[in-house]
Amino acid sequence: MQYTIMPAINPDDSMAQEQAALLVGHLKVINQQWDKAFLFELGTLKGLLAATEEILREKSSQSGKTAKALDDVATSLAETKAATCKTAMQTSDFVHKIGLAIERLLDASEIDGTDAFKSRLQNIILDYSEKQSGRERIWNQFYNLDPDREKFPTIDEMLGLV
Amino acid sequence: MIGEKLIEPRIQHTLNRKVVNAKKGLYIPKTYQDIFSGLEKFMAALDYSGVKIHNLKRMSGGASKEQFSFELECDQLKKSKKLVLRMDPYESIVETCRLREAQLLKVISAVVPVPPVFAVDPEGDYMGQPTLITEFVSGVTKPTDIDSASVTGIGTNLGHYAELLRPQFIDNLAAIHSYKPKESDDLSAYVRPKPNTKEAPLYQIGWWSTVWELDRVEAYPMMKLAENWLIRNAPVCDDPCIIHGDYRIGNFMFEEPSGQISAVLDWEFAHFGDFHRDISWITQKLYGSWNEKGQFLVCGLLPKDDFLRQYEEKSGRKIDHEKIRYYEVMCAWMSANMCLGTTVKIGLNATNHQDLMQTWLSAGGPLFTNHMVDLIRGN
Numbered sequence: 001m002q003y004t005i006m007p008a009i010n011p012d013d014s015m016a017q018e019q020a021a022l023l024v025g026h027l028k029v030i031n032q033q034w035d036k037a038f039l040f041e042l043g044t045l046k047g048l049l050a051a052t053e054e055i056l057r058e059k060s061s062q063s064g065k066t067a068k069a070l071d072d073v074a075t076s077l078a079e080t081k082a083a084t085c086k087t088a089m090q091t092s093d094f095v096h097k098i099g100l101a102i103e104r105l106l107d108a109s110e111i112d113g114t115d116a117f118k119s120r121l122q123n124i125i126l127d128y129s130e131k132q133s134g135r136e137r138i139w140n141q142f143y144n145l146d147p148d149r150e151k152f153p154t155i156d157e158m159l160g161l162v
Numbered sequence: 163m164i165g166e167k168l169i170e171p172r173i174q175h176t177l178n179r180k181v182v183n184a185k186k187g188l189y190i191p192k193t194y195q196d197i198f199s200g201l202e203k204f205m206a207a208l209d210y211s212g213v214k215i216h217n218l219k220r221m222s223g224g225a226s227k228e229q230f231s232f233e234l235e236c237d238q239l240k241k242s243k244k245l246v247l248r249m250d251p252y253e254s255i256v257e258t259c260r261l262r263e264a265q266l267l268k269v270i271s272a273v274v275p276v277p278p279v280f281a282v283d284p285e286g287d288y289m290g291q292p293t294l295i296t297e298f299v300s301g302v303t304k305p306t307d308i309d310s311a312s313v314t315g316i317g318t319n320l321g322h323y324a325e326l327l328r329p330q331f332i333d334n335l336a337a338i339h340s341y342k343p344k345e346s347d348d349l350s351a352y353v354r355p356k357p358n359t360k361e362a363p364l365y366q367i368g369w370w371s372t373v374w375e376l377d378r379v380e381a382y383p384m385m386k387l388a389e390n391w392l393i394r395n396a397p398v399c400d401d402p403c404i405i406h407g408d409y410r411i412g413n414f415m416f417e418e419p420s421g422q423i424s425a426v427l428d429w430e431f432a433h434f435g436d437f438h439r440d441i442s443w444i445t446q447k448l449y450g451s452w453n454e455k456g457q458f459l460v461c462g463l464l465p466k467d468d469f470l471r472q473y474e475e476k477s478g479r480k481i482d483h484e485k486i487r488y489y490e491v492m493c494a495w496m497s498a499n500m501c502l503g504t505t506v507k508i509g510l511n512a513t514n515h516q517d518l519m520q521t522w523l524s525a526g527g528p529l530f531t532n533h534m535v536d537l538i539r540g541n
Contacts, residue, residue: 013220100381103381103386106383110394130532130535133384140525147448
């Protein structure tokens with residue numbers, strides 16, 4: 001791309017030049033990430049499973065729609081724990097499934113969750129999201145969008161590879 | 163979404179169209195011949211005769227629209243006019259209405275410099291896709307003499323222009339918020355939230371929760387938590403005013419070397435709402451930068467406290483810091499929505515010719531979810 005295709009692009013075609021530069025940028029990021037993607041997704045899933053188990057500790061205190069939604073979360077958790085994730089995509093699919101169940105729980109709890117449960121649920125999700133978004137920011141640092149990227153550890157450091 | 167959803171009819175129409183367009187799959191950019199043919203039909207429909215199109219050229223810039231410049235010669239014009247055509251692909255980073263944009267540009271030109279509207283094809287009846295044509299405005303969105311690898315304004319270094327642009331940036335913002343539409347202003351594509359109600363924020367939540375439902379690729383509990391928080395904590399808006407919606411670095415043009423702002427661009431997020439919404443958008447981390455003293459500069463122009471103080475002085479409005487916090491959550495939520503949902507979906511569906519740009523921007527998502535956590539915690 002850099003030395004054969006891009007020099008051949010008409011210099012007047014700024015859109016094509018811009019898209020080619022973006023493609024090179026994407027390839028450079030993929031180069032940093034590709035063989036660590038499974039490990040990264042596994043870390044995401046582990047964090048979410050821990051948060052989900054914490055949420056389910058409050059299960060017996062709820063009734064109505066909230067209790068039903070908690071049952072669905074428990075089912076999703078059990079299915080995930082019983083499964084074997086061998087690829088980044090498989091792992092990501094389970095993150096999505098549990099995440100959807102938690103989203104439905106959030107809506108249900110607005111209807112009939114106790115105040116104490118709602119507060120606890122919010123804190124658990126905020127804690128998980130803080131850790132996870134921090135991981136994702138480190139993971140995405142090579143896109144050069146994050147104004148704090150100079151302060152981040154490396155991806156290897158985040159994943160415990162060094 | 164919990165509770166009753168409020169959504170402007172024209173926004174709902176645009177999102178309904180998006181659902182149809184998303185199924186069309188791969189979007190191939192328009193060729194010059196496509197544009198020529200469309201313009202011939204369009205200009206004929208507008209009763210222009212003797213039409214000649216010259217110097218048609220694709221433009222770069224803009225995160226997701228197709229953009230072309232051209233010169234129009236016709237019997238009705240004394241001299242040829244240089245114009246800019248913006249056209250929607252099947253899906254964009256944000257799905258918006260060219261009719262709303264055209265209406266607002268015509269109205270707000272009374273108080274701030276904007277590209278004059280030439281013509282609008284809101285449903286793409288002539289051009290194939292919704293299209294807005296404006297007059298060409300000279301200027302740049304970032305200095306040409308500073309090396310800055312920025313994307314749609316993000317990461318732009320303004321250098322010595324910051325001092326020249328700063329007062330104009332704030333003056334224009336105050337002018338937008340102060341504008342009171344006249345009876346004769348056609349803003350029929352807009353809904354004006356009732357004053358002294360929560361309609362202003364609730365209309366925005368209705369819009370963006372619908373977008374998340376349509377575009378979400380992976381579940382993010384934080385997005386649902388934030389949505390519910392925004393509904394529960396929606397503040398009353400005393401006096402809804404015109405909101406630009408995407409007022410920031412990268413969305414205004416200025417002349418070199420004078421530093422005079424020649425146009426405020428990209429009004430597609432515009433709506434009637436709470437002025438705190440614009441303030442909170444401007445102060446987002448993604449659009450700012452750090453100076454050599456380690457200070458964070460809002461849009462690369464000035465520290466946040468200075469920006470808020472100067473806005474109050476220029477506008478005569480009093481900033482409510484609790485509302486700033488509320489709208490900061492909303493802005494982070496909207497931005498996360500686009501980055502974590504729409505851009506990824508566009509990449510998967512290839513429904514935009516700038517899918518490489520869209521997916522690049524998706525990397526900004528965690529910055530916004532991180533920010534939402536801090537804000538909701540009150541940090």
